[in-house]
Amino acid sequence: MTFAIIAAGEGSRLSQEGVALPKPLVRLNGTPMIDRLIQIFTHNGANKIVIIINNESSIVKEHLQRKQQSSEVPIELIIKSTPSSMHSFYELSKKISDEKFCLTTVDTIFREKEFAAFIEEFKQTQLDGYMAVTDFIDDEKPLYISTDARLNITGFHDTANPECKFISGGIYCLTQAAIRTLEGCMEKGISRMRNFQRQLVTDGLHLKAYPFHKIVDVDHAGDIIKAEAFLNGAD
Numbered sequence: 001m002t003f004a005i006i007a008a009g010e011g012s013r014l015s016q017e018g019v020a021l022p023k024p025l026v027r028l029n030g031t032p033m034i035d036r037l038i039q040i041f042t043h044n045g046a047n048k049i050v051i052i053i054n055n056e057s058s059i060v061k062e063h064l065q066r067k068q069q070s071s072e073v074p075i076e077l078i079i080k081s082t083p084s085s086m087h088s089f090y091e092l093s094k095k096i097s098d099e100k101f102c103l104t105t106v107d108t109i110f111r112e113k114e115f116a117a118f119i120e121e122f123k124q125t126q127l128d129g130y131m132a133v134t135d136f137i138d139d140e141k142p143l144y145i146s147t148d149a150r151l152n153i154t155g156f157h158d159t160a161n162p163e164c165k166f167i168s169g170g171i172y173c174l175t176q177a178a179i180r181t182l183e184g185c186m187e188k189g190i191s192r193m194r195n196f197q198r199q200l201v202t203d204g205l206h207l208k209a210y211p212f213h214k215i216v217d218v219d220h221a222g223d224i225i226k227a228e229a230f231l232n233g234a235d
Contacts, residue, residue, distance in 0.1 A: 144158070
């Protein structure tokens with residue numbers, strides 16, 4: 001199973017708040033965020049890890065080139081600045097040949113035990129996708145997810161409605177059917193990951209919400225402390 005990481009953002013909010021390192025190299029409990037993901041994916045059966053970074057940061061490029069030499073699992077590195085996460089996903093998709101794959105962003109922080117259970121359940125399913133969701137909301141612009149009683153996803157929304165108990169956690173387990181939808185989005189000029197996710201529903205893909213206790217995004221300097229505390233066991 002291929003695991004893919006979007007790490008192409010500029011991390012401008014972190015740098016404006018005094019964080020010197022590029023976002024992929026920001027340390028949580030001493031470990032760079034990108035290294036933590038590589039380690040977790042290796043533990044969870046990755047046969048390949050594909051990473052996209054922007055072409056502005058030589059320090060991230062050099063770090064990952066060293067990881068390529070030492071990693072237990074092959075790492076493919078794409079160096080390209082893109083206008084959105086969806087465009088980054090499109091670049092990654094060219095390197096994804098497995099029927100099933102997992103995609104996330106570099107700053108999505110979760111507990112490995114929950115993630116391992118999520119991956120194992122997805123490996124067994126015949127559905128088109130599993131989306132990590134959480135009822136913990138600490139995002140500036142959350143993407144709300146509506147489901148039926150069996151957690152089948154019925155829609156993605158910018159604002160909450162009575163059917164929305166969760167928001168997107170930014171971890172996506174998908175199949176090649178989703179890449180076909182992605183290619184259609186690119187052809188139609190659709191942008192942004194949330195619009196791609198809406199198109200998945202429009203295209204009739206069967207997606208299931210998989211609740212995580214909590215998922216934290218590292219967008220601001222203060223989020224680093226929150227993420228470290230969360231990983232150390234704090235709720």
